[in-house]
Structures are given as structure tokens and as C-alpha cells.
Amino acid sequence: VAAAQGAVVAAVVVAEVAVVVDSVGRLGVGLAWRRELELSVARVPGIEFVEVLAESVNPRRLPPSLRALRARAVPVVPHGVGLSLGGADRPDPGRLKHLARLARELDAPLVSEHLAFVRGGGFEAGHLLPVARTRPALDVVCANIEETQAALPVPLAIENVAALLDWPEPEMSETEFLARIAERTGVLLLVDVANLHANALNFGGDACEALEALPMDRIAYVHVAGGVDRAGFYHDTHAHQVPPAVFGLLNHLCSCGAPAGVLLEYDRRFPTDAHLVSELDAIRAAMQLAHV
Amino acid sequence: MSDDLPLEAARRRVKAQQAQLIGALVGNQGAPPGFDRQRVNVQAAALRAKRSRLVAAAAPDLVAVLKNDWDHLFDDYARGHPLESSARRTDATSFRRWVNRRCCHRLR
Numbered sequence A: 001v002a003a004a005q006g007a008v009v010a011a012v013v014v015a016e017v018a019v020v021v022d023s024v025g026r027l028g029v030g031l032a033w034r035r036e037l038e039l040s041v042a043r044v045p046g047i048e049f050v051e052v053l054a055e056s057v058n059p060r061r062l063p064p065s066l067r068a069l070r071a072r073a074v075p076v077v078p079h080g081v082g083l084s085l086g087g088a089d090r091p092d093p094g095r096l097k098h099l100a101r102l103a104r105e106l107d108a109p110l111v112s113e114h115l116a117f118v119r120g121g122g123f124e125a126g127h128l129l130p131v132a133r134t135r136p137a138l139d140v141v142c143a144n145i146e147e148t149q150a151a152l153p154v155p156l157a158i159e160n161v162a163a164l165l166d167w168p169e170p171e172m173s174e175t176e177f178l179a180r181i182a183e184r185t186g187v188l189l190l191v192d193v194a195n196l197h198a199n200a201l202n203f204g205g206d207a208c209e210a211l212e213a214l215p216m217d218r219i220a221y222v223h224v225a226g227g228v229d230r231a232g233f234y235h236d237t238h239a240h241q242v243p244p245a246v247f248g249l250l251n252h253l254c255s256c257g258a259p260a261g262v263l264l265e266y267d268r269r270f271p272t273d274a275h276l277v278s279e280l281d282a283i284r285a286a287m288q289l290a291h292v
Numbered sequence B: 001m002s003d004d005l006p007l008e009a010a011r012r013r014v015k016a017q018q019a020q021l022i023g024a025l026v027g028n029q030g031a032p033p034g035f036d037r038q039r040v041n042v043q044a045a046a047l048r049a050k051r052s053r054l055v056a057a058a059a060p061d062l063v064a065v066l067k068n069d070w071d072h073l074f075d076d077y078a079r080g081h082p083l084e085s086s087a088r089r090t091d092a093t094s095f096r097r098w099v100n101r102r103c104c105h106r107l108r
Helices: A002-024 A035-043 A064-071 A093-106 A135-151 A174-185 A193-203 A207-212 A244-256 A273-289 B007-026 B037-058 B060-080 B091-102
Strands: A028-033 A049-053 A076-079 A111-114 A117-120 A123-129 A156-159 A188-192 A219-225 A228-230 A233-235 A261-265
Touching (some): A028 A064, A028 A076, A028 A273, A035 A273, A049 A064, A049 A261, A076 A093, A093 A111, A093 A135, A117 B007, A123 B007, A123 B037, A135 A174, A135 B007, A156 A219, A174 A188, A174 A207, A193 A207, A193 A233, A207 A244, B037 B060
Parallel strands (some): A028 A049, A028 A261, A076 A111, A111 A156
Antiparallel strands (some): A117 A123, A228 A233
């Protein structure tokens, strides 16, 4: 009986995974498109999808290399950094329009943004800052996400961020916060395993446990990136090689469920093609764990 | 109870809290109560470093002129000039003007 129940549970889990994968489609192994990586994206074999920084692209004048990818039916996901979904204000209509237009022009399977705020008090932080994990903040984030979902022609996924500081007196863990948001809004998750690693190092806790507490059936795709230890803090730089522990987390995630895609990010100190190939191969190997 | 604020009240509370934290990170205001001061300083330095990299990428001529003075000059500038949401000029243009006013370097 226990075995039969196990089989039923497994079937339900598989069905849930399939639902998410269906709404996004298969993405595969990806690399973040940056102007500096244009040639690498074209040269390196086996790149099945890319992500583009939404704020850096004009939908009316798409870069030719992105058009070429679309002509080859390579999915391109607009990835926003400036919407400030975790901010106190409602999402800016101009930014929403831009994201929607970009998604249409690129025929994107989904759009992704961050569970973060980037401005406040009249100032721009210039980077993604963590949101207080309280009930009022949860309500505000959910309202902002729902407004964004209504403005977009495709599903939205939100990404967990890496933090150097945390708000005092959190009312829930980061994974619980993400899970509640996903449950209330139906938003998909973009799980950055490097950010889980960063937060485990910077605040203590077990990244593997955090991963297991996430609703696997909501995961649309996954980010992998490098970082560096500096004076007792782990900085998620997107400029250094991916640490073995981050690949360990990715392997663990892929053996728990089957994300539609896994994407490697570099923002500077761009590596050689050979280095990209080795990290993309490691991602491909992890994704195959899901099918064992 | 704080748990069940209407949405607009929740927005006001979150707004005040976030403004305080950003003020500490980019505006030279003290760390808000309850925050770890060292972490606020580490985050503030990381934000200035990112800003410096972006401006350097946008103004390589300035990097070439300022050479070793870049780091301390940019740090002085960034501490005194938080990026405002309503800024009309780019950060690189503002830094260029600031350097021109501040010192000896004559730049175009």
C-alpha cells in the first residue's frame, strides 16, 4: 500500500512538473546573452536558449545577433532588473509596457524579474536589494506581481536574489516567502542556485535544505553563476568561475525535479569559449540527472 | 494588528522602511535600527564599486586621465552624490562635471 501511495505521489509530482514545463516549453541549456558574448553565443555549440537584460534592449531595434537567434528558433527570455517588484510603489507602467513589448517582439516563452527592490526614497540603489520578509511586504510584492502578470502576454517568473545584508526580525524564511508568493499569485520561480549558495554562506543555513523547501512544481528555470569570497562575505559577481558547491546544488535540484532550463550568467571578466563549454557541459550533465 | 494592514497602509510602511535602508546605503545616513552595521557598510561599498565599474565602462577616457586617482575620486563623488531616480544626466556625465569642478584635471 505504501509503495502504491508512493507511486501516486510520484505521479502527481510528475504531473505538476509537466504543467510548469508545458507553460514555458523546454528551454534546455542556456547562456545569458551580453554584447560582449555575442560571438561566443554564436560559436559555442549546444546553447539552446538565451536570456537578455530587458533594460538594455530596444524592442524596436533588436540587435542583429538576437534576431539571428530568433530566426533559428532559439528562445530568448527578457530578464528585467529594474522593475523593483519588491518595492513599495506599484510597478512603473512604462517599464511594464517595455517588458510586454519585448516579450512580443521576441516571441518569448516567459519574462523573468527579481524578488527585490532597486529604488526608494528618491534614490536608485543600482543593484537588487532584498525585501523584508514580513506580512505587509508579502502583500505589496504579491500585488505588484499580479499587476505585472496582468500586463504581460506571457508567464512571469521571479528570481531569488543574493544578499549581503538582511532585514531584522524576519517573519519567515526566504524559501517560505517565495513559496507563499508563488501560491498566492501563481508566479513561476527562477531559482538561482548561486544566490542560494551565497545566502547560505552569508547568513548561515543549509542551501540544500532551502532548495528542498521550494515548490519544485513552480520552477520555470534555473540560474547558475560564479562569485568570490571577499573578507568573509560571498559576493555573487557573475565574473568568476562557478564554484563546485553551486554545481552540487544544481545537481541536487535536477535530481529532485526537471527544470525546463538552466542558464549560465557572466556580466564581466568574460571567459574564453573553452571555459564556457566546460561550464555548459557541467550544466548539461546535471540536467541529465533528471532523466535517470 | 500589523499583520492585516490594508494594501495602501502596507505600501506606506514598506516605503518608509525601504527609504531608510536606501538612505543608509547610498545617502550617508546611519544604518536603520536593527540592521547589522558592518553588513550595511559592506553592501554600501559593493554598490559604490558596481557604480564605479559602470561609469568606468562608459567613460574609458576618464579612466585613462585619472589613472590611480580614479578610486578615491569616484568614492568621494559617489558618497556625496547618490543616484537620484529623477536624474537627468547619466552618472558618467555627472562624474565628469564633478571632476572638472573639483580639480586640476581639465577634461572635455
